[in-house]
Amino acid sequence: MKQLVTMFRLLGTARRAVLGGVLMRLVQSLALGIAFGSAMRLVARIINGEQVDHGTALRTALACAASLLIQLAAGWAAARLSWLASYRAVANMRLALLQHLRVIPVNALGRRSRGDIAALLSTDLQLIEDFLAEGMPRLGQALGIPLLVIVAVGLNDLALAGALALPILAMVPVMSWSSKKLAALADRRQAAQAGASARMIDLVTAMPALRVYSTRERTEKWYNQAVEEFRAISVEMVHRLIVPSSLAGLILMLGIPLVAATGGWSVSESAASAALVGVVLVIVLSVYQPVQGLLSTNESWQMAQAALRRVQDISDIPALPEPENPVQSPRQFDVELSNVNYVYPSQAQASGKARGTEALSGVSLHARAGEMTAIVGPSGSGKSTVLSLISRFDDPTSGSIRIGGVNLKDIAAGDRSDLVTVVFQDVHLFPGTIADNIAAARPGASRGDIERAARIACADEFIAVLPDDYDTVLGEDGAGLSGGQRQRLSIARAALKDAPIVLLDEATSALDPVNEAAVHRGIQSLCQGRTTIVVAHKLATIQAADRIVVLDAGRIAETGTYRELLDRGGVYARLWKTTAELEEWAL
Secondary structure: OHHHHHHHHHHHHHHHHHHHHHHHHHHHHHHHHHHHHHHHHHHHHHHOOOOOOHHHHHHHHHHHHHHHHHHHHHHHHHHHHHHHHHHHHHHHHHHHHHHHHHHOOOOOOOOOOHHHHHHHHHHHHHHHHHHHHHHHHHHHHHHHHHHHHHHHHHOOOHHHHHHHHHHHHHHHHHHHHHHHHHHHHHHHHHHHHHHHHHHHHHHHHOHHHHHHHOOHHHHHHHHHHHHHHHHHHHHHHHHHHHHHHHHHHHHHHOHHHHHHHHHHHHHHOOOOOHHHHHHHHHHHHHHHHHHHHHHHHHHHHHHHHHHHHHHHHHHOOOOOOOOOOOOOOOOOOOEEEEEEEEEOHHHHHHHOOOOOOEEEEEEEEEEOOOOEEEEEOOOOOOHHHHHHHHOOOOOOOEEEEEEOOEEHHHOOHHHHHHHEEEEOOOOOOOOEEHHHHHHOOOOOOOHHHHHHHHHHOOOHHHHOOOOOHHHOEEOHHHOOOOHHHHHHHHHHHHHHHOOOEEEEEOOOOOOOHHHHHHHHHHHHHHHOOOEEEEEOOOHHHHOOOOEEEEEEOOEEEEEEOHHHHHHHOOHHHHHHHHHHHHHHOOO
16 A cells, blocks of 8 residues: 555656546446346346346346446546556656756765666656556456445345455455565566666677677676576566465455355355345356456566665655755855865765765865866865765765855755856767757857857867768767767857856866867867866866865865975875876887
């Protein structure tokens, strides 16, 4: 019941239609009861030796015809309501999950892979959709005839009605017990399926490397292990289902001799007529058949519950809180971090403690408006985490981040987005044209604004030689463009957004010298007059920074200009010396 309540809460506006589908299946089942009732009366009269006239036969025929029409109409309505509602409900769930993923902290998913999220949005929700469309309406269908017949028999003989109802009631604890036993197994099965999906995605994306290094046998074994694990759990689940399903079916079928014995005793004691007992024995299989049909939905219900729990795990992740009374967007654009500490959620969960290893500890820095502040340090020192927090992809564990003196948490999401733009190391391009990808930063931008942004990013040079220049349709994730060209489109996108604060995360780390020079020209144009915070491994690229902040193990080791830090002989000087030695290295 708890899972059903959770499912109905997630259905949103589609819940009425889903309930309508269940109700129509109940009406369909009750309509079949009209035919049974008419047949029962006719059979009872025949058993009692009463004469059946034309009027009785006609009324029975009309009742059966009405029953058939109602069944057809209710069945059509049930199918339409259930299927359309399930499509709409699951589509809404997918959109709601995607929207939720957009507002939760970026590190909140812990160690979930892309394949796991893809399986959640596809396979898991498909299982819920199938249950809503087919499994849940069977609940209504299974209740109609048994309920009607048991009530009708109970009005004439309580003992016979009790004998009919007892096997159904006895079956319930067996199914409840099996559900508890299968819940953990269903969770493991869904996790194994997600793991197999994740490995398939990894294999497809890594295909060039697999061909180069001839690792076919090892990678196929790696994937086969995931598929075999999924198969083994699926087979185990079928085996686990056989015993309770067979036991429940046996309990249900034992109702037939129980009804026969009770009916014989009632007739011998003159508590019930032979006609009533005879009719009940004729239709007893039809009473139990819909209930037995529920046994076949047990597996689909277990899978739907497991899928629902996986959906709920994501839905329960709290979104980043938005201010109830947002303050006016700041008009000064300096960025200040005050005693910021940050713990990765995945680390805290993996360690089983309330707090894990801190990615940042006591970080305080001030990036002045219109200046360039560079953040450097060894890998894993927390550089990208600082940019992530300034972008408010997450909130600090403690401490505060302010823009123009205003706490980042007090600024509305729309205003916050207008303040900051980010140029990432890994560029993501969307399906569509070159112009569409640049305009993603400001939908509705004119062609003139798009071309102006491209010129700022030095992207107009290569766009001009493309077959359809700005109307050239890109392949998947910009296939066909070089890394430098993709990066320049990213800078053009940032230039079109025209935010006063620019964050650069290793924007030139993987480029060849020619592309790097072009990207640097674009970055210089983009950052002119803006508050710029840049993370860089190539120390030569940030010599002109107004201030350099050196991070080491999540703490600020030192700050200063390029010359001051070199003269100090600290962490930065050691990094610079290592870089210089690498430049002299030769094979």
